[in-house]
Amino acid sequence: MKPAGVVRKVDQLGRIVLPKSLRKRYQMNEGDPVEILVQGDHIILERFRPRCVFCSSMDDIVDFKEKHICSECLREMNRALG
Missing domain, CATH: 2.10.260.10 (Pemi-like Protein 1; Chain: D)
Structure with missing residues (x-):
């Protein structure tokens, strides 16, 4: 620093x-x-800078029900539920 x-x-x-x-x-x-x-x-x-609540990534963040989730974790959730 x-x-x-x-x-x-x-x-x-x-x-x-x-x-x-x-x-x-x-x-x-x-x-x-x-x-x-x-x-x-x-x-x-x-x-x-918002971070994904699951993996802490700061890349490609979307808001879902007032939570920050990266698009990769969102895809994984969709596959798991799909």
């Missing part, structure tokens, strides 16, 4: 502001979902 060289304080509500240069660089816009990950004693922010 490479440090960005930016220090921000946490406000009373626990918020921090991401600098515009970082938001622009990582294509993060107002209202975009952000995933918060913990790795050891590091907190990692990532743009949220």
